[in-house]
Amino acid sequence: MTEASPARANMGFIGAIVAVATIGGFMFGYDSGVINGTQEGLEKAFELSALGTGVNVGAILIGCSIGAFLAGRMADVIGRKNVMLLAAIAFLLSAIGTGAAGSSDLFILARFIGGLGVGAASVLSPAYISEVTPAAIRGRLSSVQQIMIIIGLTTAFLANYLLAKWAQGSTGEFWLGYPAWRWMFWMQIIPATIFLTCLLLIPESPRYLVSKGRDKKALGVLTRLFGEDVARAKVGEIRASLAEDHQPRLSDLKGPGGAIRPIVWAGIMLAVFQQLVGINIVFYYGATLWRAVGFTEADALMTNIITGSVSILACLLSIALIDRIGRKPILLIGSAGMVVTLGLMAYAFSTGSLDAEGTLHMDPGIGRVALVSAISYAALFNFSWGPVMWVMLGEMFPNQIRGSALAVAGFAQWIANFAIVVSFPWLLQNIGLPVTYGFYAASALISYFLVQRYIHETRGKELEQMEG
Numbered sequence: 156m157t158e159a160s161p162a163r164a165n166m167g168f169i170g171a172i173v174a175v176a177t178i179g180g181f182m183f184g185y186d187s188g189v190i191n192g193t194q195e196g197l198e199k200a201f202e203l204s205a206l207g208t209g210v211n212v213g214a215i216l217i218g219c220s221i222g223a224f225l226a227g228r229m230a231d232v233i234g235r236k237n238v239m240l241l242a243a244i245a246f247l248l249s250a251i252g253t254g255a256a257g258s259s260d261l262f263i264l265a266r267f268i269g270g271l272g273v274g275a276a277s278v279l280s281p282a283y284i285s286e287v288t289p290a291a292i293r294g295r296l297s298s299v300q301q302i303m304i305i306i307g308l309t310t311a312f313l314a315n316y317l318l319a320k321w322a323q324g325s326t327g328e329f330w331l332g333y334p335a336w337r338w339m340f341w342m343q344i345i346p347a348t349i350f351l352t353c354l355l356l357i358p359e360s361p362r363y364l365v366s367k368g369r370d371k372k373a374l375g376v377l378t379r380l381f382g383e384d385v386a387r388a389k390v391g392e393i394r395a396s397l398a399e400d401h402q403p404r405l406s407d408l409k410g411p412g413g414a415i416r417p418i419v420w421a422g423i424m425l426a427v428f429q430q431l432v433g434i435n436i437v438f439y440y441g442a443t444l445w446r447a448v449g450f451t452e453a454d455a456l457m458t459n460i461i462t463g464s465v466s467i468l469a470c471l472l473s474i475a476l477i478d479r480i481g482r483k484p485i486l487l488i489g490s491a492g493m494v495v496t497l498g499l500m501a502y503a504f505s506t507g508s509l510d511a512e513g514t515l516h517m518d519p520g521i522g523r524v525a526l527v528s529a530i531s532y533a534a535l536f537n538f539s540w541g542p543v544m545w546v547m548l549g550e551m552f553p554n555q556i557r558g559s560a561l562a563v564a565g566f567a568q569w570i571a572n573f574a575i576v577v578s579f580p581w582l583l584q585n586i587g588l589p590v591t592y593g594f595y596a597a598s599a600l601i602s603y604f605l606v607q608r609y610i611h612e613t614r615g616k617e618l619e620q621m622e623g
Contacts, residue, residue: 184307196336218270227562245272301542309463489539
């Protein structure tokens with residue numbers, strides 16, 4: 156198996172490609188995080204109930220599940236780059252539509268369109284990066300995707316905080332007479348336009364080109380990436396890893412006996428449990444959560460910014476270690492740490508009492524425990540399951556099934572995300588935070604044993620070596 160050495164690779168070209176591809180991660184994060192802090196504006200503008208708020212917030216996730224599934228399949232048909240271009244267009248349309256929506260139905264439609272882009276970017280950006288980078292540093296470069304997701308989230312939190320501050324609240328009037336919460340969505344137009352423009356400058360994935368019989372084009376891309384000698388050997392190895400009698404298709408996910416391949420189930424497990432630990436409750440409902448325990452709107456939005464900043468540092472630590480100690484150990488560390496921090500949050504919330512308006516009041520010392528635990532939990536997630544799950548999905552599947560397996564795993568990930576996010580407002584009102592966070596802690600505990608049993612290390616392996 157020919158190794159594409161980083162020392163001989165065109166790292167300037169590779170770095171530029173990774174930078175462009177990870178703008179998709181930034182948009183993933185921004186589009187996901189912008190809703191955090193706009194709920195009050197949405198509730199007043201559209202007269203939403205708790206369930207209605209959950210549907211408006213979670214509408215993006217139905218689009219994400221469909222976008223992830225379609226992107227995985229379409230990537231094998233029209234290419235990774237072309238699908239990412241379609242995702243960028245979806246981001247742009249969603250940014251315009253969500254800010255301009257005059258009704259809940261139109262807002263849900265615009266968020267659904269944005270979800271198509273988020274779902275596509277979530278599975279294709281890391282997969283594309285894994286297909287154009289050397290194995291020795293693939294984990295580090297693929298992990299940049301998670302940093303960009305968190306930077307996107309944090310940028311959305313910061314923009315929302317500043318807009319709310321300047322307008323004296325998210326529902327206050329801002330530029331051109333529109334309330335600040337609408338401008339929170341319109342701010343996405345800027346990065347969406349940059350993403351769309353920059354995608355025109357990067358090449359198609361060489362693995363896709365070989366799968367379509369365009370070996371000469373693939374050789375040209377690989378030569379620019381790794382040099383002519385490595386490129387010629389790589390084309391042959393990629394060709395050998397693909398089925399000779401047909402193009403990649405969904406039925407390839409079944410093994411010789413007709414059952415779904417174990418590697419596909421492992422990918423689905425990673426995708427689902429990344430959501431069952433409840434991370435997107437922090438990112439989507441952070442402001443609502445902290446206001447529920449007595450924070451002001453300004454303090455809640457500032458807490459989001461702090462959480463995002465700490466998460467970026469955690470991602471940087473993951474990048475430094477992922478190609479040294481491997482993917483599996485980092486997942487296990489994250490699972491164990493999240494059990495502790497989520498358990499502490501559940502305990503802290505259990506000590507509080509509700510007033511007549513449904514606001515949870517806690518002893519200030521216990522409140523600080525909850526806050527530190529929440530920030531620590533977000534850091535642990537973004538050190539482990541945040542980046543590593545996407546890295547694993549981008550590299551763990553054999554070439555023949557990568558697009559199809561990404562479609563199925565990505566769909567499962569976003570359906571789990573939708574279930575967790577849409578259920579949270581109802582759980583907050585009817586079940587309470589202690590039981591809700593206890594469930595997330597139990598999921599983290601289960602994930603530890605599942606990783607221990609079913610996940611195999613991929614560190615340092617070439618994509619053509621992946622089996623299952």
